[in-house]
Ligand SMILES: Cc1cc2nc3c(=O)[nH]c(=O)nc-3n(C[C@H](O)[C@H](O)[C@H](O)COP(=O)(O)OP(=O)(O)OC[C@H]3O[C@@H](n4cnc5c(N)ncnc54)[C@H](O)[C@@H]3O)c2cc1C
């Protein structure tokens with residue numbers, strides 16, 4: 001092993017949250033190590049890969065063609081009765097990325113800034129001394145070792161075992177997770193190669209939706225997210241959808257993905273002495289559409305800045321790190337909390353209510369509304385969903 | 396807990412919803428049956444139906 005046994009900061013998880021956090025820390029000149037249990041960064045992918053420019057701009061990076069698979073100029077939304085709403089922006093507003101390339105690229109940006117990284121390294125314990133987290137127990141292949149650090153960052157995704165091991169309370173109620181399942185497919189007869197497709201309905205995807213995210217030519221991520229407490233599996237719903245839809249007749253399954261999507265359960269307290277939790281591990285995900293890439297990257301920047309500051313001031317206690325709670329809630333938390341309320345209402349809508357909602361959206365001719373980026377498009381969906389729900393429920 | 400290794404995607408979703416951290420995903424998924432409280436949260440969550448409780452004889 002090349003790595004040392006002591007760092008200023010150890011980041012567990014080389015996903016977008018971990019790499020973004022490490023990038024901010026490395027930029028401040030501190031010594032930071034990222035470890036990830038995966039053999040190869042970004043693999044296996046657990047993602048529909050929908051993304052936009054906004055978050056990267058926030059951390060001073062630019063889109064890179066090598067990980068863009070397909071530019072997107074809008075979306076097709078399908079109500080349970082098959083009614084289609086076209087949202088066409090007439091220009092590119094987002095893109096579908098290749099997470100395997102993207103995660104590697106972002107991790108390497110952190111390395112370029114001075115971070116070190118080691119894959120195939122499982123963190124299986126936390127060093128804790130007099131109520132302070134002081135480092136990690138880990139293994140590389142089968143070699144066991146300890147690394148000490150002033151701060152440990154738990155960026156280990158939805159499982160969030162690192163923070164749990166350290167003794168932090170992480171929401172685990174199934175109410176806060178969608179069960180996600182996806183095929184990357186080729187040979188599909190896509191309706192519009194530049195539009196995302198969403199299918200809603202309690203019989204199609206109870207409490208969630210099915211998505212088709214084009215990945216260039218005849219390829220796409222075809223996936224589903226449904227509430228975790230369901231008598232049938234996410235796979236069963238997706239298989240039924242694919243079997244009954246002619247566009248998949250000649251399709252091939254070229255990859256199978258699954259995963260938990262932590263929708264809701266944003267945390268008020270994400271720090272303890274010497275430890276901070278970020279990304280999916282802290283439920284920092286847009287609860288309405290399940291997009292977590294942008295949230296992870298933005299939260300990583302906030303976390304990294306606060307950690308660098310705390311180390312400079314020689315106070316990595318929970319008090320020293322608590323600015324992270326404050327800044328994140330101000331910039332992202334309140335918004336996500338509101339969307340969480342919308343999500344709770346949305347997932348309960350019956351198919352009839354969803355059909356009505358689709359009619360109202362049509363009246364407002366939302367497809368004519370133009371906007372700047374994918375996140376705005378998502379914002380619009382959220383807003384309209386809330387309006388429809390309020391009217392429907394009579395308040 | 397019976398884990399069907401042929402079905403399991405190693406996606407870690409079940410680990411997220413387990414209230415007592417009985418499940419662990421490293422090179423493969425393992426369940427500590429002494430910790431498990433048989434709440435079935437993981438079974439209901441699993442996107443491919445790879446988990447089931449032991450059938451008592
Ligand atoms: C099916 C599905 C579809 C999705 N679609 C989209 C989408 O289209 N757009 C979007 O924006 N978001 C989407 N998301 C959400 C998005 O994938 C996540 O929000 C994002 O990956 C979160 O990043 P992260 O860095 O917090 O966690 P992750 O990307 O999960 O990274 C965590 C890393 O930690 C590592 N790790 C875990 N435990 C340990 C350990 N003990 N030791 C060492 N390393 C460890 C893992 O190997 C992993 O690499 C989707 C999620 C799912 C499940």
Ligand code: SF4
Nearest residue numbers: 403404406407409441
């Ligand atoms: S949720 Fe199912 S597929 Fe995913 S790791 Fe657990 S048992 Fe395997």
Ligand code: SF4
Nearest residue numbers: 413431432434435437
């Ligand atoms: S049944 Fe409940 S306690 Fe047992 S492994 Fe599954 S989620 Fe954990």
